[in-house]
Amino acid sequence: MRSIKATVNSAVLCFLFSGALASAVTISGTVTDKTTNTPSAGDKVELVDVQAGMAVVASTTTNAKGKYSLNKTGAGPALVRVTHQGGQYFIAAPEGGEPGDIPVYDVAAHVDGVSIEADVIEVETANGQAQVTERIFVHNTAQPAHTQYNPDHGFEVVLPADAVLDGAQARRPTGLPTQVTLKPGNGNGHFQFDFPIQPDEAEKDTLFQLGYHVAYSGTYTFHPQIQLPADNVAVLLPLSIKFKAESGAAYQSVQQDPGIQTQLAKNVTPGKPLDFTISGTGSMPREQQQAQGQQSQGAPSGGPGGGIGEPINTPDPLSKYKWWMLGGIGLLLAAVAGFLLRKSPGAAGAVHEAPVDITVRPARAARPAGQVQQVRTAAAAPATGSTGLLDVLKEEMFALESQKASGTISDADYSEQKAALATMLKRALKNKA
Numbered sequence: 001m002r003s004i005k006a007t008v009n010s011a012v013l014c015f016l017f018s019g020a021l022a023s024a025v026t027i028s029g030t031v032t033d034k035t036t037n038t039p040s041a042g043d044k045v046e047l048v049d050v051q052a053g054m055a056v057v058a059s060t061t062t063n064a065k066g067k068y069s070l071n072k073t074g075a076g077p078a079l080v081r082v083t084h085q086g087g088q089y090f091i092a093a094p095e096g097g098e099p100g101d102i103p104v105y106d107v108a109a110h111v112d113g114v115s116i117e118a119d120v121i122e123v124e125t126a127n128g129q130a131q132v133t134e135r136i137f138v139h140n141t142a143q144p145a146h147t148q149y150n151p152d153h154g155f156e157v158v159l160p161a162d163a164v165l166d167g168a169q170a171r172r173p174t175g176l177p178t179q180v181t182l183k184p185g186n187g188n189g190h191f192q193f194d195f196p197i198q199p200d201e202a203e204k205d206t207l208f209q210l211g212y213h214v215a216y217s218g219t220y221t222f223h224p225q226i227q228l229p230a231d232n233v234a235v236l237l238p239l240s241i242k243f244k245a246e247s248g249a250a251y252q253s254v255q256q257d258p259g260i261q262t263q264l265a266k267n268v269t270p271g272k273p274l275d276f277t278i279s280g281t282g283s284m285p286r287e288q289q290q291a292q293g294q295q296s297q298g299a300p301s302g303g304p305g306g307g308i309g310e311p312i313n314t315p316d317p318l319s320k321y322k323w324w325m326l327g328g329i330g331l332l333l334a335a336v337a338g339f340l341l342r343k344s345p346g347a348a349g350a351v352h353e354a355p356v357d358i359t360v361r362p363a364r365a366a367r368p369a370g371q372v373q374q375v376r377t378a379a380a381a382p383a384t385g386s387t388g389l390l391d392v393l394k395e396e397m398f399a400l401e402s403q404k405a406s407g408t409i410s411d412a413d414y415s416e417q418k419a420a421l422a423t424m425l426k427r428a429l430k431n432k433a
Helices: 002-023 286-295 328-342 385-406 411-432
Strands: 025-033 044-049 055-061 067-072 078-084 087-092 102-104 106-108 114-126 129-140 146-148 155-158 164-171 178-180 190-193 206-215 219-222 230-238 242-245 252-254 260-268 276-279
Touching: 025 078, 044 067, 055 067, 078 102, 087 102, 129 146, 129 155, 155 206, 164 190, 178 385, 242 260, 385 411
Parallel strands: 025 102, 106 146, 114 230
Antiparallel strands: 025 067, 044 055, 044 078, 078 087, 114 129, 129 206, 155 190, 164 178, 164 206, 219 276, 230 260, 242 276, 252 260
C-alpha cells in the first residue's frame, strides 16, 4: 500500500514538474546602441515580474554581440529592462517566441538638437483662482542620437512666484504619461523634471505637463519664461476672459476653435518677452468641444510641422482615436478606453500620433476636482486587441514601481494606483485567455 502511495506521489510530482517546465519559455534578443548603430555589450538585462511587485526574477548581461537570453516561468506578464549608461529602457516581454530586441541610446548631460515644439498654456478662472495647465512638447533630434539626461539638472520650467503646484507628469516618446515629482530649480518658481529626453520616435517626442493655480481677484499678469528655443508658445482662454499682450510680447490671435480664443507667439527664444494679462472669468466649453470632435469626419491633414493645429473648419477624421491624457490612474483608464476604441478584430498595426493639436479638451465631467485636464490628439492604426492593452498596463506598472523605488510617489498614491492597475491587468489577462 505504501508502495502504491509513493508511486502516486511521485507521479503527481513529475506531472507538476513537467507542467512547470512546459510553462517555461526562453526570451532572447539583441540590444543595439542606436547612437553608434552597434551591438551594446555589457548592458544589464533583467526580467521583471509585473504581478510580483516588479521583482527581478532573472538577470543577465549582453555579450559582445549585444545578445541576451533569459528564462521566464509562468504565464504572468513581465517586462525586459535594459540599463545602458545609467539610462533604463524596457519592453513588454515578448510572447510566442518573438525576438525581444531593444534599442538604447548613449546618455549625455547635454545634447544639441533639443528644442520645444510647442509650449501650450491653458488658463481658466473660478472661485478666486486662475487654474493653469501647461504642456510642453520637446524635440530631441540630436545627431548622432543621444538621450539627454542629467540627474543634477533636468528639464526646467518656471512658474509664477505665487503659484501652487497641483501636479506634474512626463511621457517619453513611446510611452504613457507618468506622474513625477518636480525638483526645486535655481531660483524662485524654478522647477526641474528628473526625466530623460529620449530621441524622437518618428513624429513622437517627449511631453512634460504640469498644473498649478494662483489666487485671482479679477486680473492677473503672467510672465512666462522658456529655457529652450520654442517653435510655438500658445495661450488658450475661454472667450469670456480678456487677453492683453504686455510690452514686447508678440502674440497674434488665431482662429483655432469657435469655443475658445488662442493667442500664439512663434519662433520664441529664451529671454524674449512673453508677458500677458488676463481679466474676467470663464471656463473652457469642454462638453461642446467634445461633441463637435466626435461628430467630425474627413481626411487627415498634412505631415508634421504644419503649424500648431488644424484650421477651425477642417473636419477631424481621427475623433474615434482620441484618448484623454489625464493625470494619475484616471489617465490610464482613459488610455485603456482609447485602445478599445481602436480595436479591430483580426487587424494589427503600430500606433502613430498626429502633429500637436491644442483644440480639444476632455469633458468637464471627466476632470478630477481642482485640476485642468489636457489632451493631445492621437491617431492610431488598429491595435491587436488585448495584447496592445496588456503592453500598456505592463508599461504603466513598471513606471509606477520605478517611482516607488525612487521615492517620487507617496505610499498612499502608490497603493491606490497599484490596486487599480492590478484589477485592470487581471481583467485583461482573463479576456486574453
